[in-house]
Amino acid sequence: MNLVRLKGAAKKRPWLLPPFSNMKEYLQSAFTIAKKANFNIITEGFPLCFLNGFKVHSIEAYRIAKNFANWNKGYIKAKICKKCSLKKLCPGIRIDYFSIHKTDGIKPSRKRISNIIKKLPLH
Secondary structure: OEOOOOOHHHHHOHHHOOOHHHHHHHHHHHHHHHHHOOOOOOEEOOOHHHOOOOHHHEHHHHHHHOOOOOOOOOEEOOHHHHHOOOOOOOOOEEHHHHHHHOOOOOOOOOOOHHHHHHHOOOO
């Protein structure tokens, strides 16, 4: 599940990128349905603090944990990210999202980063 990138023609249609606060209910429902159906899920573009119960499906968390180089262009760490317990495993907020919605829908996590890393498919 990817967050829409505002590139090309999509740049002229910022409404294609709703705020996280408007997506949360629908995204959580989609995750739950996929989990019940035993579908593998990979997410991209969503900060870890937004992925309640599905943080281990973040491709960004996987890339950070595996120390992949030069993939995280296009993300920023907002001031609110400094309070997040997962900041070392999360790239932050996509710049295109931040330019429109700032930190709408972002709430710093208090989860233990070690619990997330243990569940990532790193092997």
